[in-house]
Amino acid sequence: MRLLKLVPDDTNIDFMRWRNVALVISLVVTLSSIGFTIYRGLNLGVDFVGGQMIRTTFAQPVDVEQLRGRVEGLQLGEASIQEFGGPKSYQIRLPKPAGGDATANVAAEKVKALLTQSYPGARIDAVETVSGKVSGELARDGAMALGLAMLGIAIYIWFRFEWQFGVGALVTLFHDVSMILGFFAFTRRQVDLNVVAALLTIVGYSLNDTVVIYDRIRENLRKYRKMAIIPLLNLSLNETLSRTIVTSLSVLLALGVLLLLGPEVIRNLTIAIFLGIFIGTYSSIYISATILVWLGVKPDSFLRADNEPAGGAEPSRA
């Protein structure tokens, strides 16, 4: 059986040639992502702002404006109504009621009663109520956990490699996270706990990619001490290219199936990860590697570690 080889042997692509173009693109996209996230804001779900979310499926397609009117007639605050997965399925969101947790339950009951009375055959698919206390905590803890995890990783990489690599990994992760958030701010897709799960997965994947490429760069830096940094990075990227393609493709294949056949509830999650794989693969080539050039990694960065481990001339080596 002839095996599939997606990448021909001995490729010699000059990745680093476009590094400045890539950097400008990344810079523009990252900055506008941050801008979008700050100014336009994220469409935060009930998980982070508190309130209620009711998902319902009607027997027949309904008039959204009429539904909105009826829900707002209950005087529960401004309702947001979105189609969810089909013309008969809707997601109704209500703000956190002023009266605390007890009134929240009453509000959900009212909406449920309205739906079943006004629309015969309507089915309540899901109800989520999150109090303001929990939601604030989820948002704060989530952000802190993510931030500290990124920092911890950068420190480990600094010890295992060099400080430049640690900074590179940190910047890469920051780049990926802000792009994903920018995407959600731009499309106004709802950010809920699932998106946080997606974000964590993307960070994990991108990190894996970055470390694999860094590992090869480290190996080549030790092997070819006379080689200039740009050709060395190109060599490392070409050597790992086949692995990069095969891994990304297998993950994308799996995600593609989930997008086509998977349930609506995980669509947001799958889209985010799908997009994240592209961003993560791109950034581990163009951000992680390019930063090494900027921070001046030299072949002799690993010399001391190999030849005189007890020398201790450089404090950054562990």
Add this chain to the structure above:
Amino acid sequence: MVRNPTQVDAAVERMRTLTRPVGLTGARDWDVSVVDQSRVVLTPTRDGSVRALKDAMSVARDVVRRRIDPQGTKEITVVTQGENRILVQVPGVENPEALKKLIGQTARLEFKLVDLTANPAEVQQGRAPAGSQVLPMAEGGGSMAVKRRVMVSGDQLTSAKQSFDQDGRPDITIIFNSTGARRFGRTTQENVGKPFAIILDNKILSAPTIQQPILGGTASISGNFTVETANQLAVSLASGKLPVKLNVIEERTVGPDLGKDSIHKGAVAAIVATLVVILFMVVTYGRFGVYATLALIINAFLILGIMALFNATLTLPGIAGFVLTIGAAVDANVLVNERIREEQKRGRKVRDAIETGYREAFTAIFDANITNVIAATLMWYFGSGPIRGFAVVLMIGIVTSVFTAVYFTRMLTALWVRRARPRTMNL
């Protein structure tokens, strides 16, 4: 308040012996101090309140479990989360409201004598004579003065069942334990002809008059009950009172149709996705792809098995963590196989290429996984709920993926090399 100032020190000493040590640091749960030379003040220490809360939460958890599932047969999850939260998951609930009521009710039952000396006008204003208190009626408004002293409380009962009174209305029959029965008997004996109040969560359910001493240790509680509410209260009483008041702060319900729908679709999608990845691996790496697939399948079972062992529930973030570790396991195999290809291309013989491939690929696999372990540990430590779920699965998954993707496939490869002694390999 100590009446005789000369005995203040003795009182303090006496109270100190009543406080309990917390942990190993020598700290005690209450601070005893003297204010104005005659008042002894007890303040809970920080360690003391933490422990009190912890104790209360673990009692509350057990009580909630008993209430929802008196027989202990349903597949429910009741776990404490963080310092002061309890997570309850119950499948197949038809009426979430009833469930919330069952959890939220403290169910503190007390029997107290009605204070007949109280001035009705003062009671209306909420004032009661010394040694008594004014409590509202559960139904129909109004209030009543009762003695502060508790005759018997819900702690002293052995069982509570829903039953019917002579007129066929639902009520609850309770049976006291021996101390409860003795106290109830004695008090009723001494107070024949006087009314007593049955109090639930500081509201008076009813205040019947004692017709004759009740010595048998049983009593019935009547009120405006339906069969359902009477049954609910009986379950709450039998399971004991909650040491703390619980508020519902987060609630998620998934309709049975949506649940089934999503699970079915999700399962189909997951199976197809797995098959596609397996096919891709086999087409790309041939024999080594088959080994990788075997490793992946074992990995998936290992993760699920370990999670079952720890009784961890698979939440959506948990599934994301699962997917990531499967991805990492695929990647580990890809790294090894690509490296073997590379070494072969450099002219190494089969056995040598495999050896070097595994050795050289290992540093990348090791560093990539250690960074993920670090991330998972920090997320577990600092994150809450969903992030922790993700982190736990990731930690379990990393260990099993490295084991299966590196050591297990290496064993399979080694067995093949030893048996077949291949001169060339198709990779």
